[in-house]
Amino acid sequence: MKREETITFFVEEARKDFSIVEKNLASIMQEAKVSEVKKLNYIEEFDAQNVVRQLVELKKSFAAKDSKYYGKLFGVPITVKDAICVRGLESKAGSKILKGYKPLFDATVIEHARNEGAIILAKTTQDEFGFGTFATNTIKVPKNPFDNSRSCGGSSGGAAGFTAFTKNYHLAIGESTGGSIACPASFCGCVGLTPTYGVVSRFGLIDYANSLDKIGAIAKNAEDAALLLEVISGYDERDSTSLKNGFVKEEGEIKRVAIIKDFFEPCDEEVKKVVKKKIEELKKFYAVEEVSLPLNVKYSLAAYYVIATCEASTNLAKLSGLRYGVQGSVEGKHFDEYFSEIRSKEFGAEAKRRIILGTFARMSGYRDAYYLKAMRVRTKLINEFNEAFKKYDLLLCPTMPTVAPRFDEIEKLTPMQNFAMDLCTVPANLAGLPHVSVNAGFSKNNLPIGLMAIAPHLEEKRLYSFARVVEA
Amino acid sequence: MSEETKVIIGLEIHAYLGTESKLFCSCATNATMPNTACCPICLGHPGSKPVLNEKAVELGVKVGLALNCTINEDFFFSRKTYFYPDMSMNYQITQYEVPVAEKGMVTLPSGKKIRIRRAHIEWDPAALVHPSGMGKSNYVLIDYNRSGLPLIEIVTEPDLSSPAEAREFMNTLENILSYLNVLRPNTTMKVDCNISINGGNRTEIKNVSGYAAAEKALTFELARQKLELKNGKIIHQHTRAFNADTGMTVELRKKETEDDYGYIFDPDLVKVSLGKDYLASAKAELPELPEAKAQRLMKEFNFSEYDARVLCGDFNLGKIFDKLVEKKASPQISARILTRELLAVLNHDALLWSEVSVSADDFVGLVELIEKGKVSDKNAKAAVINYVSGDKSKPVEFLSKNNLLISESIDLDAVVVKIISSNEKAVTDYKAGNQKSLNFLSGLVMRETKGTASPQKVLEMLKKKLS
Numbered sequence: 001m002k003r004e005e006t007i008t009f010f011v012e013e014a015r016k017d018f019s020i021v022e023k024n025l026a027s028i029m030q031e032a033k034v035s036e037v038k039k040l041n042y043i044e045e046f047d048a049q050n051v052v053r054q055l056v057e058l059k060k061s062f063a064a065k066d067s068k069y070y071g072k073l074f075g076v077p078i079t080v081k082d083a084i085c086v087r088g089l090e091s092k093a094g095s096k097i098l099k100g101y102k103p104l105f106d107a108t109v110i111e112h113a114r115n116e117g118a119i120i121l122a123k124t125t126q127d128e129f130g131f132g133t134f135a136t137n138t139i140k141v142p143k144n145p146f147d148n149s150r151s152c153g154g155s156s157g158g159a160a161g162f163t164a165f166t167k168n169y170h171l172a173i174g175e176s177t178g179g180s181i182a183c184p185a186s187f188c189g190c191v192g193l194t195p196t197y198g199v200v201s202r203f204g205l206i207d208y209a210n211s212l213d214k215i216g217a218i219a220k221n222a223e224d225a226a227l228l229l230e231v232i233s234g235y236d237e238r239d240s241t242s243l244k245n246g247f248v249k250e251e252g253e254i255k256r257v258a259i260i261k262d263f264f265e266p267c268d269e270e271v272k273k274v275v276k277k278k279i280e281e282l283k284k285f286y287a288v289e290e291v292s293l294p295l296n297v298k299y300s301l302a303a304y305y306v307i308a309t310c311e312a313s314t315n316l317a318k319l320s321g322l323r324y325g326v327q328g329s330v331e332g333k334h335f336d337e338y339f340s341e342i343r344s345k346e347f348g349a350e351a352k353r354r355i356i357l358g359t360f361a362r363m364s365g366y367r368d369a370y371y372l373k374a375m376r377v378r379t380k381l382i383n384e385f386n387e388a389f390k391k392y393d394l395l396l397c398p399t400m401p402t403v404a405p406r407f408d409e410i411e412k413l414t415p416m417q418n419f420a421m422d423l424c425t426v427p428a429n430l431a432g433l434p435h436v437s438v439n440a441g442f443s444k445n446n447l448p449i450g451l452m453a454i455a456p457h458l459e460e461k462r463l464y465s466f467a468r469v470v471e472a
Numbered sequence: 473m474s475e476e477t478k479v480i481i482g483l484e485i486h487a488y489l490g491t492e493s494k495l496f497c498s499c500a501t502n503a504t505m506p507n508t509a510c511c512p513i514c515l516g517h518p519g520s521k522p523v524l525n526e527k528a529v530e531l532g533v534k535v536g537l538a539l540n541c542t543i544n545e546d547f548f549f550s551r552k553t554y555f556y557p558d559m560s561m562n563y564q565i566t567q568y569e570v571p572v573a574e575k576g577m578v579t580l581p582s583g584k585k586i587r588i589r590r591a592h593i594e595w596d597p598a599a600l601v602h603p604s605g606m607g608k609s610n611y612v613l614i615d616y617n618r619s620g621l622p623l624i625e626i627v628t629e630p631d632l633s634s635p636a637e638a639r640e641f642m643n644t645l646e647n648i649l650s651y652l653n654v655l656r657p658n659t660t661m662k663v664d665c666n667i668s669i670n671g672g673n674r675t676e677i678k679n680v681s682g683y684a685a686a687e688k689a690l691t692f693e694l695a696r697q698k699l700e701l702k703n704g705k706i707i708h709q710h711t712r713a714f715n716a717d718t719g720m721t722v723e724l725r726k727k728e729t730e731d732d733y734g735y736i737f738d739p740d741l742v743k744v745s746l747g748k749d750y751l752a753s754a755k756a757e758l759p760e761l762p763e764a765k766a767q768r769l770m771k772e773f774n775f776s777e778y779d780a781r782v783l784c785g786d787f788n789l790g791k792i793f794d795k796l797v798e799k800k801a802s803p804q805i806s807a808r809i810l811t812r813e814l815l816a817v818l819n820h821d822a823l824l825w826s827e828v829s830v831s832a833d834d835f836v837g838l839v840e841l842i843e844k845g846k847v848s849d850k851n852a853k854a855a856v857i858n859y860v861s862g863d864k865s866k867p868v869e870f871l872s873k874n875n876l877l878i879s880e881s882i883d884l885d886a887v888v889v890k891i892i893s894s895n896e897k898a899v900t901d902y903k904a905g906n907q908k909s910l911n912f913l914s915g916l917v918m919r920e921t922k923g924t925a926s927p928q929k930v931l932e933m934l935k936k937k938l939s
Contacts, residue, residue, distance in 0.1 A: 317562035
């Protein structure tokens with residue numbers, strides 16, 4: 001990767017000549033428009049006036065040489081997954097029910113980005129509330145830049161799609177609950193960096209499953225993804241689950257890595273081949289062994305879907321057309337009728353499925369067998385990872401078992417087949433472990449294939465070093 | 473059929489913890505204009521996150537300790553999900569599996585011990601306002617100032633055996649909480665009352681405002697259940713509401729199974745870990761509680777158990793007593809004037825402490841006058857009554873203004889002579905050995921002097937002149 005392609009290079013140049021910021025921004029705004037005209041559907045919400053206002057402010061910073069001028073993201077346009085609140089900008093997590101909700105506050109990650117001189121460009125499309133693997137569970141379905149008949153992956157589909165689509169300097173803030181950063185990064189040939197749970201504040205994130213949600217970075221290269229993670233991470237008193245540790249972009253030490261062989265087995269032959277070939281090349285740098293995570297293979301998806309839907313079904317309870325978002329006529333209706341009417345009409349099919357699943361799994365009589373058991377299983381699965389990390393610095397596997405599927409293929413999947421697509425990404429997410437998806441190569445028909453590395457808690461720097469080695 | 477009815481009552485009492493800000497956000501707790509103390513967190517806006525107010529935990533721990541509970545060193549908050557327009561997130565953040573405190577005990581003045589099942593912290597929903605009265609308005613307003621206020625819910629075991637005993641428990645509890653100084657001032661506690669008789673199904677009377685109402689609701693419900701049984705009906709488990717205007721309970725909904733709230737641990741909040749040091753210092757900082765104070769007063773001032781309990785059974789009364797002692801007033805006379813006279817006026821006129829203005833300073837002079845024999849009991853009583861519910865002038869001022877102080881200057885001799893000479897029959901009776909006649913004569917003298925004479929002195933003089 002050339003230095004000229006990095007955000008850091010762009011920022012250094014922008015500090016010398018503000019017209020670089022203006023040109024980059026004008027060009028990327030044009031791209032956003034083109035992508036909309038072509039119905040590529042990466043952009044959920046875009047307010048040109050709002051962007052221009054930010055540019056005008058930034059020009060003042062340039063003249064004054066204030067702290068934003070010295071910011072790590074001075075002049076860098078950033079897209080934000082729709083689920084992350086941006087003050088005054090419609091933020092609806094890809095759901096019709098939140099149409100018209102304009103948050104009164106910026107998410108902490110947005111504050112951090114703004115303080116470093118970034119420009120908030122647009123909100124990107126996603127599966128409704130993050131419920132999906134292909135960004136198809138929503139109104140506006142993003143199309144893969146490599147092949148428009150295929151999915152970008154999900155749920156942060158718009159984020160990865162636009163990252164791959166743009167020719168300009170740009171960073172994308174994504175969010176992962178069960179793999180929603182790694183999956184679209186893999187399908188779109190980007191780097192997707194998901195931190196340890198708690199390293200990035202969730203304040204301002206419209207929740208999917210609070211004990212799993214992690215905001216992270218999607219970029220064209222590892223250097224940029226790590227830079228964005230450095231900016232948005234750090235302790236936040238507004239999020240009780242926030243950790244003291246922020247991420248600092250520096251080299252991590254890697255000696256021994258292991259391939260998770262159980263995660264390879266269900267993958268397509270082409271995916272196996274490309275990922276294994278890449279790993280072969282890495283033997284120059286690391287000792288490569290094999291490891292088995294039988295508990296994770298067997299129980300991870302089940303535990304994940306129980307916990308995630310339990311939490312999600314309570315999170316979505318508040319969306320009832322009463323205080324924000326969609327409103328209907330209340331005339332002559334009992335509140336129960338009104339709530340049911342709004343929720344029946346405005347939630348998509350997958351949201352309803354997960355509400356029903358989650359509500360069932362926490363009902364008295366079932367919560368011991370499902371919810372509480374899943375919580376205990378989760379601890380065992382984390383322990384299994386921790387055991388492996390006693391021997392290995394990183395664990396490797398394909399990010400997704402297939403290349404980006406075509407939309408007509410996705411339509412044929414049953415919900416269970418759909419959930420099974422998350423086999424490789426869910427375990428690390430359930431365990432709150434940091435992981436990165438980086439491009440390992442391409443299929444015969446030129447579709448990107450991602451390699452995933454999982455690190456121990458708070459060892460994001462190993463992922464940064466690893467991804468750069470893979471890119472080289 | 474046995475006449476004896478076995479009554480089983482259990483209570484769930486909700487009280488506001490006295491914090492300055494709400495349980496999970498920094499909004500003020502004392503706003504008066506509707507919807508002026510709310511923010512994205514207590515409004516449940518998507519993206520907002522709750523952050524626990526540590527002060528509420530501190531106060532909750534105090535309550536647990538004072539009720540002799542086991543404090544859980546680690547505890548959690550949970551989501552209790554149900555749909556209701558006053559609930560900004562359609563779930564309440566409360567405690568389920570592991571509350572802050574459990575397995576406690578409260579001793580009633582009768583000596584009976586009532587077990588406490590648990591005490592937990594939770595947030596209050598918003599207030600629904602029916603502009604032209606419940607059931608009459610064709611719209612409802614929501615005031616989110618209340619959304620997120622910190623509540624402590626105290627749950628008893630079903631150990632109470634009559635509405636009166638339930639009231640006794642509530643008074644005892646309120647007194648303990650007053651000693652702790654953990655509650656928000658001038659707020660009413662809400663009580664859910666569970667009652668069953670003769671081992672039958674229980675009914676739950678939800679959300680009764682205040683202790684007097686709770687006692688009334690239980691009394692009504694007890695009578696109602698008895699009547700149902702007498703008429704051969706079976707009482708099914710259900711929820712009722714109490715109408716304070718009619719004094720009756722009415723059925724709200726059938727309740728065949730326990731409500732299913734689908735509890736999960738609130739994943740936005742982390743486990744609260746108090747630590748041994750925290751608990752040790754919380755214990756050490758606990759103020760003297762009514763039981764301990766009563767024991768101390770019995771020992772220190774040789775009070776009867778009754779006096780000590782009455783004095784400590786009311787936090788404000790005890791506080792005035794402490795101040796009087798601090799100001800070197802006689803403890804015995806202070807106790808007497810407070811427990812006999814002051815409490816009598818308050819009870820007689822059904823006055824709350826918040827409705828009267830009573831200060832220890834105003835009692836110092838009165839106690840002194842009594843001690844020096846300068847005021848009769850009757851006039852002291854009159855002074856207290858006037859102070860509390862008359863023209864509210866200070867007792868000493870009242871006494872001197874109305875010339876009710878025992879004075880050395882009046883011609884007591886002349887009065888005594890006058891009474892003797894005008895009551896020949898009583899004099900004769902007395903001389904014939906009727907002691908009551910002496911009291912009669914002394915009473916006349918006291919009346920003549922408007923009680924400003926020393927009763928002792930009057931008796932002495934009468935005896936001397938009649939001997």
